[in-house]
Amino acid sequence: MGVVATVAELDRQFGIPNIAKVVEGNGGLPKIVVTTAAASGEMYLHGAHVTSWKPTSADEVLFVSSKSRWDDSHAIRGGVPICFPWFGDKAGDPKAPAHGFVRAKPWQLEPTAHDGTAVTVSMFTESDDSTKKWWSADFRLVYRVTFGSELVLELMLTNTGALPLRFEEALHTYHRVGDVTRILVRGLDGFQYLDKTDSLREKTQQGDITINSETDRVYLNTQHPLELEDPALHRRTRIAKENSSTTVIWNPWIQKAAAMADLGDGEWKQMICIETSNVSGLAVELGPGQQHNMKATIQVAGL
Numbered sequence: 001m002g003v004v005a006t007v008a009e010l011d012r013q014f015g016i017p018n019i020a021k022v023v024e025g026n027g028g029l030p031k032i033v034v035t036t037a038a039a040s041g042e043m044y045l046h047g048a049h050v051t052s053w054k055p056t057s058a059d060e061v062l063f064v065s066s067k068s069r070w071d072d073s074h075a076i077r078g079g080v081p082i083c084f085p086w087f088g089d090k091a092g093d094p095k096a097p098a099h100g101f102v103r104a105k106p107w108q109l110e111p112t113a114h115d116g117t118a119v120t121v122s123m124f125t126e127s128d129d130s131t132k133k134w135w136s137a138d139f140r141l142v143y144r145v146t147f148g149s150e151l152v153l154e155l156m157l158t159n160t161g162a163l164p165l166r167f168e169e170a171l172h173t174y175h176r177v178g179d180v181t182r183i184l185v186r187g188l189d190g191f192q193y194l195d196k197t198d199s200l201r202e203k204t205q206q207g208d209i210t211i212n213s214e215t216d217r218v219y220l221n222t223q224h225p226l227e228l229e230d231p232a233l234h235r236r237t238r239i240a241k242e243n244s245s246t247t248v249i250w251n252p253w254i255q256k257a258a259a260m261a262d263l264g265d266g267e268w269k270q271m272i273c274i275e276t277s278n279v280s281g282l283a284v285e286l287g288p289g290q291q292h293n294m295k296a297t298i299q300v301a302g303l
């Protein structure tokens with residue numbers, strides 16, 4: 001009853017008739033569902049997590065695990081988790097949540113906008129007692145997602161405190177693919193990367209990326225667009241970015257996937273994470289009152 005009342009109230013405040021509706025999603029978690037002439041999409045308030053984007057010209061672009069947990073204390077497995085203010089484990093604090101605390105935090109909606117073919121959903125979260133338990137900084141984080149013929153993800157951090165801060169961030173995007181062993185990720189030939197499967201050794205990419213074993217890499221100094229080619233789904237996805245210096249490429253492969261309770265059997269083959277990010281030595285430093293905006297634009301076309 002409580003959840004239903006909350007969802008109804010959120011819908012009254014932030015819904016747009018026939019275009020954007022707040023409803024109860026999986027596990028009773030509130031989500032906003034958008035539909036326009038150009039696309040449909042879904043986003044949970046839990047973690048400000050985008051779980052679906054389907055341009056009218058294509059099938060679903062994002063992967064979501066059939067075994068994802070849907071509760072307010074776990075991150076959703078799939079879609080676009082937001083990693084902030086650290087990536088992976090927090091240095092020197094093994095008890096801190098992996099990939100930071102905002103992917104399992106309730107975010108708040110801001111007014112929804114509509115321009116005819118695209119809908120922009122905005123959510124924000126701020127520092128509070130729950131974040132200060134892990135990180136002392138004062139901040140405000142706004143996430144603006146535009147669902148249209150392209151998917152635009154903009155993460156904007158303001159340092160609202162009196163001290164400079166340093167943070168990592170990633171839009172941990174799970175792309176749905178037909179067969180990960182057949183995909184190509186183009187655009188990183190000759191770039192340096194840190195290999196997380198090999199003690200973070202720095203290596204050089206030779207040619208396009210193919211996936212034939214566990215892959216967990218941080219590509220450095222990569223501000224330019226990348227392409228994901230998927231022969232099984234006959235499509236090419238272009239990922240352009242702004243104010244992002246690193247790209248993480250991740251697929252757990254067979255063994256790691258089998259140990260993940262929230263990934264369905266064999267589903268490692270249907271996903272590749274290509275993460276617009278600023279991590280490792282390329283973390284962001286921000287003075288008091290300063291703002292940093294990281295943006296990813298995703299487009300899909302037939303092969």
Ligand code: BG6
Binds near residue numbers: 275
């Ligand atoms: C990737 C990391 O971005 O996320 C991997 O590079 C990690 O090391 C993966 O295993 C999944 O993380 P999690 O916390 O969602 O299981």
